[in-house]
């Protein structure tokens with residue numbers, strides 16, 4: 173048993189490039205991307221823009237950097253964005269939008285599904301008064317901790333705030349999980365948004381990178397900002413080739429991750445006294461506080477790794493988790509609670 177690979181359920185960021193992805197990396201035509209001469213990066217940017225139905229795309233080193241460049245492109249210093257109080261830009265990007273962009277983040281309480289209500293958003297837009305910052309952008313997210321957001325509701329929000337002169341950004345780090353879960357093309361989901369960010373190194377399985385898409389004019393500004401943020405890369409095609417490979421081979425297969433998460437959730441739900449819920453590629457459990465650390469240690473002995481979050485622990489399925497891994501994880505949990 174000790175030679176078995178670890179079943180790593182901490183995040184879908186832990187995947188390693190597959191053999192096919194390494195081959196794509198080796199074969200990638202390269203150039204200096206800061207000069208716009210890396211064919212692989214150019215192809216990735218075009219492909220992503222096509223998939224998302226936008227004019228142009230920009231390859232960035234991470235989803236955090238892509239969100240930051242987008243916030244800087246939409247807002248001047250002293251302007252304000254509205255976003256959910258549990259959204260990644262507000263909680264998990266080290267405050268970069270405020271610290272580096274001088275942008276005010278106005279967090280709104282999300283509902284239990286991770287969404288924002290229309291009246292709540294409209295009420296938060298500040299009136300034109302020299303006392304107030306100018307409310308410039310609404311930033312939404314999909315999925316929100318695995319929860320798929322209703323595209324019709326996003327469209328309604330986007331259209332309403334655009335009428336008030338705001339721009340609308342989608343943090344779609346796991347957009348493709350939503351697209352596959354809903355069986356709706358990503359371009360249709362993001363149609364109402366001015367800009368959209370998609371992460372390549374989560375469920376899609378690339379080692380590095382994200383793409384930001386929008387109009388030619390918007391992406392032109394974001395390209396300069398990426399340079400300002402230190403994100404201009406040279407022969408980045410070795411990474412872009414992985415992203416291209418991911419877009420060709422790893423979108424549809426996200427359905428397997430969702431199936432695996434469903435099976436994991438169903439297996440764990442049979443354990444008495446362990447609250448369990450399931451969303452796309454995530455399962456959430458709420459062990460009692462006294463159990464959390466002993467459970468983690470027990471699972472590690474069975475070569476299953478989970479995160480430290482408290483009180484709800486997130487288990488995430490991904491490319492390197494197969495159905496045998498799910499069975500091993502369920503068995504390891506059962507042996508703790510027996």
Ligand SMILES: *Cc1c(COP(=O)(O)O)cnc(C)c1O
Nearest residue numbers: 234235236237260313343345371
């Ligand atoms: C993970 C994530 C990001 C940032 O991704 P990094 O790879 O950590 O830069 C942004 N938004 C959401 C919703 C995420 O889940």
